[in-house]
Amino acid sequence: MAGSTRPWQLGAVALCALAGMGGVHLLARLPQPAHWSGLALLGVLLLVMGLARRGSPGVRWLLLCLAAAALAASWAGLRAQARWAQQLPPAWEGRDLWVTGRIDSLPQSQLGQGGAAGWRFVLAVEAIADPEGAVLPAGLPQRLMLSVYAQPGQQALPTWRPGERWRLLLRLRQVHGSMNPAGFDYELWLFEQGIRATGLLRRWQLLAEAQGPDGALDRWRLGLRERLQTQLGPQPATGVLIALSLGEQAAISRSDWALFRDTGTSHLMAISGLHVTMFAWGAGLLAGWAWRRSGRLCLAVPAPVLARWAGVLAALAYALFSGWGVPAQRTVWMLFVLALLRQSGLAWPWPLCLLLSALWVALIDPWALCQAGFWLSFAAVGLLMAGGVAEPGWRGLLRGAWRNQCIATLGLAPLTLLFFQQLSLVGLLANLLAIPWISLLVTPLALVGALMPPLWSLAAWLLQGLMLWLELLARLPGAVWSVPVAPLWAQLSGLLGAALLVLPLPWRLRPAGLALMLPLLWPALPRPAPGQFELLAADVGQGTAVLLRTRHHALLYDTGPQYHPQADAGQRVLLPLLRALGQRELDLLLLSHRDQDHVGGAASLMAGLPVRGLLSSLEPTHPLLQAPGAPRDGQQRCERGQRWRWDGVDFELLHPSPADYEHPGLKPNALSCVLLVSAADGRRALLTGDVEAAQEGGLQPPGGIDLLMLPHHGSQTSSSPALLAAARPRLAFVQAGYRNRFGHPAPAVLARYQAAGVPVIQSADCGALYWSSAAPAQAHCERELRRRYWHRSAPVHAAAELGPLPQGAEEPALR
Template sequence: MRTGMMALAVGLLAPVFMPALPPVGLLVVLPVVALMLLPFRSYPLACFLFGFTWACVGALWALNDRLPPRLDGETRWVEGRVVGLPQSSDGVVRFELADARSRHATLPSLMRLAWYAGPPVKSGERWRLAVKLKRPGGLLNPDAFDYEAWLLAQRIGATGTIKDGQRLTPARNAWRDSLRQRLLAVDAQGREGALAALVLGDGSGLSREDWQTLQDTGTVHLLVISGQHIGLLAAVVYLLVAGLARYGLWPLRWPWLPWACGLAFAAALGYGLLAGFDVPVQRACVMVALVLLWRLRFRHLGAWWPLLLAFNGVLLLDPLASLRPGFWLSFAAVAVLILTFGGRLGAWRWWQTWTRAQWLIAIGLCPVLLALSLPISVSGPLANLLAVPWVSLVVLPPALLGTLLLPVPYVGEGLLWLAGGLIDWLFIGLALIAGQWPAWIPAAIPFWALAVGGLGAVLLLLPRGVPLRPLGWPLMLLLVLPPREPIEEGQADIWQLDVGQGLAILIRTRHHAVLYDAGPRVGDFDLGERVVLPALRKLNVQKLDLMLLSHADADHAGGARAVRRGLPVARIVSGDPLNLPAELNAAACESGEQWQWDGVQFQLWQWSDADDSNQRSCVLQIEANGERLLLTGDIDTHAERVLLGSPLAVPTQWLQSPHHGSRSSSSMALLNALQAQSVLISRGHGNAFGHPHPTVLARYRKQGLRIYDSAEQGAIHLQLGRFKPPWTMRQQRRFWRDPPAPGH
């Protein structure tokens, strides 16, 4: 039985690791083959085929419910119902629209929309909206969060920006949203958003500083409802009924055990529904149900069996749940606890159990966090040692009881006021810890090192005396100090990061690193902080010898401050330093400046008579083993004409498309002089500027240039000096991604 369940789990997980899904015809045949295997008692293989087919069908169903390519970028009037909990921050209202309809077009069943400067939107309302529709997609960078996979896991078939709209009907049956509004309206000593996160699992009310504190201390699971909260509430209800029965306070005509199990599960399920029934909650509810069922039947239940059943149960309910990082962290944490406390001779004292559990969870989850490319909290064991009992035993009871008693004047609000103050004390303590030990974003490591380090973590989780257990420490050291392939002398390793409508290019030689532009910043949405800085750390950049900001526009220099805060920067140079923040202390670009690092030549150029910031862009030429790349910023045809009289006007294999391929750039004179073979374009998909312009693309094609576009291919990796084609992120095939667009 267990072998079959394990085979079913493998089958349910297999499609996630496949570059493409099998054809529909094969998925029709596989269940028939599985049924034919049952008389031969080949249960494991049959279970694997059933699980694999179910997961593939679920994935195909979600893929077929995405916006058709012909509607990508179109603006249409749609009608639909708001679902979930709408979020409002920085003047932007974001929500999900279900059952959307439009004339002469079939739309996905669920869409995620953004309304800039939009009116308040409530769950359950019906709206008629003018929406610019987009197919699901996101920025693709090395070892970064895959937004497209997340959208698929959420069954979101389209995103969009609202241009106009009108409310058709008011909210109906929106009890979660109404409860959230009540929680946000009470006086919780300034922690109303955190209270809503704890009670409803809605983190939209937490500030960026709060999220950073929780991430740095590894305590995100405490404020966004996790399985721990579900299990704790079920245990409290069960023990309450058992205690009443023990002291003769429970009605004798009601058998206490069925009632205890039933009420405990009802409490867990009710809290799960209150929290939106996400993956950690699903896992907890299934495991609570299994434990209570076995307890009701007075049967001993091992720890691994309910975990395996819960694992399969979640995947059967939602085959795409494994695309979410929370799925892996939730089950991995429980597995670590089972491995830690199972099979040991003798018992630890309570304080040993609590302290060791925190350190062993940190060890066990380290390989999982690295595999998911998530930050690792160095202070997590210490922070959770204090925060878990504080939240579970001190904060959660008044928060839930206050929510339940909100209809009672003064009582519910008083309890919520108390809970808010307790949460505030929690954040004060966590902020002190985070200030001393922020989260660690490690560099990406190869798969073999991750596997060896994971084996080391498993060894360290085993009881003392197990043979080879001490080898766990040197094996885990590979996770911290993995071997890296050095960049050869005379070559440059170059990444054009995918930052949407902006530019950020990293150039590394054997011992030096240069960042050309730092990505865009729009309001509080800083791509330097969210994309560029994590990418630099993942690429093992410890410091920048030079940050060259071509000019002062926000799409090129907006992320500079975040990068400087996160990494040591020896020198900052810009073509327009006077319009940059004074704190950057940027020096002016000196036309004609040259230097050499590790056998790679660098040279700067700037038009001295430029009239605007774009024309003042500082141009950088890089030459490695005779192969050249020209980074041009946002220069236009006037600056290009002057550039043709400079030493940089020589045959150049690689050209960064000036001004993202705008109509006012990339003149035929420039292309003829440079004789470029390939062009790099950095821009946002469906951007409002129409970059790259069709006439510019026509020029590129007329010259026979191979076009590499970040909007179509994600981040682009070029090894200058090898005269080889680059590697793009879309070449890393996943079944939820469209095939890569080849350079042409």
């Protein structure tokens, strides 16, 4: 059988195995463990039948493909089941627990709200106890992501070091991340690392200093970080060198990340699979070139063999140096398997070798299939292998590097658009210098600096020169091209078109490649019909941000909170969301009032997206009115009675009145801009900001509101019976953070809506909420649309618990 095996047959089996594992990751919920055991038995039966079959090779290989899919799916399912079982029961969330464990990562400094200094690290759990002596359930998480911040009157924060054993008083909660269209999946990221709960430290006691092999690598990396910071001091290059050498991406400032993203070089600044791949490729290329200088050495070991294994060793050393993170691990395995297959002498085509190495990586880490880095890494290696071997001599080396750079840039462009909805049009020029500059100069100097610290200064000087070049490119008109998320068929068409463009195929096929890429580059964007509007309540945590769109206009009501001085909802949530939707500008930004959970993301938003008009209740001296990007001629104050019409949809402000601004002692909440939106057919939505009961009585909204925002995030000070009686809402939603410290929405307020028969959708359980005036009885939750088995289980719609709807109202359906 082995002698008659053809490469495409092995490739088909590997593809079926990858498809089997990928199918598991599409499940919204995992079946019982017995199902996976049964699937494994079926796979074994199919394997035996395939191996024993004589004649009819097509049937035999079909059986082997089905066996591979079943066995791989059962393997991934059992791994997922074991990891999923380690979860914190909801009943134990928010309770103080004593946990004994060992610090299992490099502690990272971070800032909390208000700029409070803090730390974050992973704890490997050894024991958990309840202070009140209650019996804890079995199967609790074995790895925790913990945070601690300096607080007045609290213990002084110690210097946390990897490998130390601590006894900690923790308040744990299940893993929860925001859920927005095309947004980062925080829950998957932690699930892949085996982290099944997060927590805040309240008290701590050191049990044992770090010693022995546990955490030794991370302790060495911690000392290296401290020496590098001492050597270079506080400058932008320091953070980038820490990220390049130690994998600590948080060390790079927000402005520098924006520069790298806009020039298409961000992949070089993170220890991603693509970065490790390019570093290994550069190291192998350099080692092969140097080896060819000696004919005697080439006779002993051929230069291609030496270059191949030098690249693998360079990737391994770099991965260990940077902390042996999950992306680096799978890249090392990929390169090792590729090198081993080539070394074995098997005359297999390179696509088959690449496919088998992908299967090996996925068997080790089944969740790699869900990560952009996996696909970018293998695509980069495939493109480099398709580019062929460089010609002899330094001229051939330069021509080969240029050819490979062009192939990689063009070939990875569709994947970059798929994963990030953004493409740097200056990326080819930027990477032409940045890839060899970073991979062959800066990164090696940063690594060797561990032995010779003065080299860090040279690396910083080289890095500063590169950043000047990148800043020059970023200033060019049209440097960045953003595209909205395309439908699945357009994505597949774009990938096929890119393959036709970069593979060594006849030139007459290239125009077909361009045509196939058009649906990905310019997808058709659905918009509401004239006279209708759609509402998207973003999942920003404890804060408000609602996007309203008509046929040709867009309004953003508030911009969410500032999470800490270096991150806010505008940067993390709203700008990626708007780009994914194809929204290139805002006709109006409405800031309801000055509280940080409503305007915290405004500065980042206005700096990153054109805003034509600004409507707010902010005082004239507020810094946001003069912030970069704020419209100078389109600023107005919210006042009751203001009206305008867009595309047949009416907008009207119900609060505040001009007289409200004359009361200097009035709280910001009392000045919240309240917006009523009415479709041509009379369907209405009411956005209320943080108004409280005293202001609700004067709103006088029309009855029969189809969608109501709970005022003040569901606080007890709002949602008065008078408001519910006047508005008579059919459906309500509240934007509040998961298990937030304010207790929003208040149980008494939810009970009030329940008594009125109004279903309430909570953003913590729903994620981003979609609603359209064209289908007012339907609301769609992003958490349900994208639900996978690793996501936190939560009740998305509590209509059954909230009681019957008012007579004559339609039952909202959430999907």
